[in-house]
Amino acid sequence: xxxxxxxxxxxxxxxxxxxxxxxxxxxxxxxxxxxxxxxxxxxxxxxxxxxxxxxxxxxxxxxxxxxxxxxxxxxxxxxxxxxxxxxxxxxxxxxxxxxxxxxxxxxxxxxxxxxxxxxxxxxxxxxxxxxxxxxxxxxxxxxxxxxxxxxxxxxxxxxxxxxxxxxxxxxxxxxxxxxxxxxxxxxxxxxxxxxxxxxxxxxxxxxxxxxxxxxxxxxxxxxxxxxxxxxxxxxxxxxxxxxxxxxxxxxxxxxxxxxxxxxxxxxxxxxxxxxxxxxxxxxxxxxxxxxxxxxxxxxxxxxxxxxxxxxxxxxxxxxxxxxxxxxxxxxxxxxxxxxxxxxxxxxxxxxxxxxxxxxxxxxxxxxxxxxxxxxxxxxxxxxxxxxxxxxxxxxxxxxxxxxxxxxxxxxxxxxxxxxxxxxxxxxxxxxxxxxxxxxxxxxxxx
Numbered sequence: 001x002x003x004x005x006x007x008x009x010x011x012x013x014x015x016x017x018x019x020x021x022x023x024x025x026x027x028x029x030x031x032x033x034x035x036x037x038x039x040x041x042x043x044x045x046x047x048x049x050x051x052x053x054x055x056x057x058x059x060x061x062x063x064x065x066x067x068x069x070x071x072x073x074x075x076x077x078x079x080x081x082x083x084x085x086x087x088x089x090x091x092x093x094x095x096x097x098x099x100x101x102x103x104x105x106x107x108x109x110x111x112x113x114x115x116x117x118x119x120x121x122x123x124x125x126x127x128x129x130x131x132x133x134x135x136x137x138x139x140x141x142x143x144x145x146x147x148x149x150x151x152x153x154x155x156x157x158x159x160x161x162x163x164x165x166x167x168x169x170x171x172x173x174x175x176x177x178x179x180x181x182x183x184x185x186x187x188x189x190x191x192x193x194x195x196x197x198x199x200x201x202x203x204x205x206x207x208x209x210x211x212x213x214x215x216x217x218x219x220x221x222x223x224x225x226x227x228x229x230x231x232x233x234x235x236x237x238x239x240x241x242x243x244x245x246x247x248x249x250x251x252x253x254x255x256x257x258x259x260x261x262x263x264x265x266x267x268x269x270x271x272x273x274x275x276x277x278x279x280x281x282x283x284x285x286x287x288x289x290x291x292x293x294x295x296x297x298x299x300x301x302x303x304x305x306x307x308x309x310x311x312x313x314x315x316x317x318x319x320x321x322x323x324x325x326x327x328x329x330x331x332x333x334x335x336x337x338x339x340x341x342x343x344x345x346x347x348x349x350x351x352x353x354x355x356x357x358x359x360x361x362x363x364x365x366x367x368x369x370x371x372x373x374x375x376x377x378x379x380x381x382x383x384x385x386x387x388x389x390x391x392x393x394x395x396x397x398x399x400x401x402x403x404x405x406x407x408x409x410x411x412x413x414x415x416x417x418x419x420x421x422x423x424x425x426x427x428x429x430x431x432x433x434x435x436x437x438x439x440x441x442x443x444x445x446x
Contacts, residue, residue, distance in 0.1 A: 032071050032072070034071070039065045042062040044059070044062065044137075045057070046060075046136060046139075049140045050140070050141060060087055060089055061088040064083050066083035066339070066342075067080070068081045070336075076108045079103075079105045081339075084098055099125050099138070101341075103326045107119075114157060114159055118152070119151075119152065120151065121150065122322075123147065125148070126148050126355065127355075128146050128355050130387070130398045130428060146178045146179050146355070148179075149176070149179075150175065150321060151174065151175055153173050154171065155170075160198070163198070164197055164198050166198050175188075178355065184221065185219040186218045195208065196209070206234075212227075213227070213229075214226070215227075225316075226253075226254040230251075233246070234247075243271040244268075245268070246266075248267075249264070250265060253288065253314070258390045258393060261314065262288050264287075266286055267284065267285030268283055268285060269294070278298070278299045281297075282295045282296070294309075295308065305333055305368075307332075307367065308367035310363075311363075313361070313362050314361055316359045327340035332370040349383030349402045358389055360395075361387070363388070364383070365384045366383040366384075375410040381406075383401070385402075386400075396430060398428040399428070418439075418440070418442065419440055421436075422436070
């Protein structure tokens with residue numbers, strides 16, 4: 001796929017145009033608001049649109065208007081990016097369609113220091129089955145894809161108890177829906193109460209106690225998934241470089257279509273921060289579903305960023321849908337991205353689960369290294385994801401290994417050239433495959 005963007009700026013307003021259509025983009029900053037309106041036209045060609053043995057060729061035109069709005073005020077924050085995409089299939093291997101891509105988050109402080117509201121919404125495209133294959137940004141191999149929609153509302157109350165303690169009471173409501181009937185829509189309710197120490201007041205000690213209960217109701221299932229958890233966390237700062245952490249608790253999973261899980265939670269770990277640019281947190285222990293390990297590492301310099309993390313969790317496909325952020329607002333160096341819809345180029349590392357009601361043990365590792373030298377930026381990423389389903393489930397275990405290379409170079413004052421290469425190795429009981437993806441395009445520079 002090739003994208004061509006040309007733009008120039010005047011009086012603080014940016015007007016870029018594509019060479020393959022009539023796109024328009026305008027960025028405006030006023031009174032704390034950052035707003036970008038854009039339009040892009042892409043032309044793609046593939047010699048195997050259905051990703052099968054018949055190898056039908058296809059030419060695809062994609063037209064995508066976009067809107068990005070960001071504001072962070074004293075008592076309210078809004079982060080919204082929306083980019084619907086119309087797809088024209090000239091050889092009719094698929095029906096022409098409009099795919100919605102949305103990422104929105106907001107926080108409002110209604111009563112200073114006490115009453116707040118979190119809200120979020122998303123729209124994306126995903127494969128229904130973990131073995132489903134897609135290419136060229138989801139434009140090919142579309143028979144096994146569905147639109148996913150989710151929204152979340154969470155009012156909460158926060159108050160200080162004395163000088164050193166903080167109480168928070170929160171309720172959360174969320175909805176996850178799919179455009180295809182093969183995937184189960186659901187509604188979630190969560191209530192939790194937490195009591196914690198105030199940072200910087202209790203000296204080298206910090207602690208928190210959390211009580212949480214959640215229920216998930218599926219559209220076409222008899223019964224609900226219910227989860228209860230009680231957890232206490234403690235951290236002790238040994239010095240300005242080392243800290244110890246501990247966790248103790250109990251959790252209980254009552255699930256509709258598989259055996260219940262319940263058991264203790266315990267974990268011991270450490271946090272190492274030799275300087276303000278480097279952090280390593282690691283630990284291990286046990287949860288209801290088995291052993292529990294984690295690693296979280298980051299190192300930053302003036303021109304490089306290196307991150308690596310590993311986690312082991314017991315979750316469902318709806319959890320992964322709700323927690324995916326398609327339009328991040330910060331780059332690897334922590335700088336604000338004015339238009340995340342234009343920066344949405346990286347492949348998703350870690351594969352995808354089957355969109356079913358089943359819970360599974362997720363083992364996930366990812367690492368990325370980014371080098372920036374002014375006009376040139378290169379990023380190398382790698383990911384590993386293993387999903388272990390229960391023996392009673394009809395879904396087989398899956399394993400995904402991903403590699404990606406993203407290289408960008410400022411060609412002209414307002415134009416970047418980018419090259420993206422990605423590779424995936426997917427393995428499961430009934431479907432093993434390898435995929436290559438190569439994208440070459442240009443885009444407006446920041």
